[in-house]
């Protein structure tokens with residue numbers, strides 16, 4: 492059975508952000524991920540990780556002004572300086588948390604514009620080369636447009652093209668099974684084909700994005716496939732609990748007993 496990381500942006504939201512670390516550890520998690528740490532000091536987060544014996548698996552570069560609709564800058568025209576700033580901003584958090592994987596959001600832009608594909612590629616290569624010196628992977632994640640209208644990276648084929656054009660061993664795919672199912676389906680075959688590119692996996696039930704025990708996907712089967720494909724990383728539990736985080740953890744107990 493794969494190892495699971497609690498996503499503290501979606502789970503344990505009954506607690507204040509910094510208290511979610513202890514709550515996740517008390518619930519049996521040994522690893523966490525979240526979208527953004529930037530509202531808190533790096534040393535505060537590091538303290539919560541070490542006090543609770545948790546591994547930090549992943550977080551994102553800053554998306555910019557989320558409330559104003561910004562979703563990262565990697566593919567956004569005229570925002571190259573802003574993108575580079577997000578890498579600088581992430582560094583104290585990378586060092587403090589010892590995270591090995593960072594997700595760069597593409598932002599909202601037109602994916603059919605070849606100039607923007609070139610810009611995206613250039614920005615990703617620039618950031619990946621800097622992160623490589625610190626032994627950190629940079630990830631890109633196709634996100635479905637129902638959840639994030641206008642998002643540039645909304646296609647697994649485009650992600651594959653970008654990764655192969657970049658040819659950077661530390662630039663990899665964040666394979667969110669929820670988004671894959673909404674965008675294209677054919678999850679097991681895609682996992683098989685894309686496994687050499689995958690740096691991180693996330694899960695949720697489809698279509699409601701609740702626990703992975705209800706909906707159109709058979710996660711028991713998919714976890715078996717992921718094991719069979721020798722995926723050694725964590726799986727991020729990036730779902731919105733149906734009725735309370737703790738109450739909803741029955742799926743994890745059943746799968747891991």
Ligand SMILES: O=C(O)C(=O)[C@H](O)CO
Nearest residue numbers: 526551594632634667729
């Ligand atoms: O939405 C997702 O699936 C993510 O993993 C992103 O990090 C942020 O939206």
Ligand SMILES: [Mg+2]
Nearest residue numbers: 632667693729
């Ligand atoms: Mg995701």
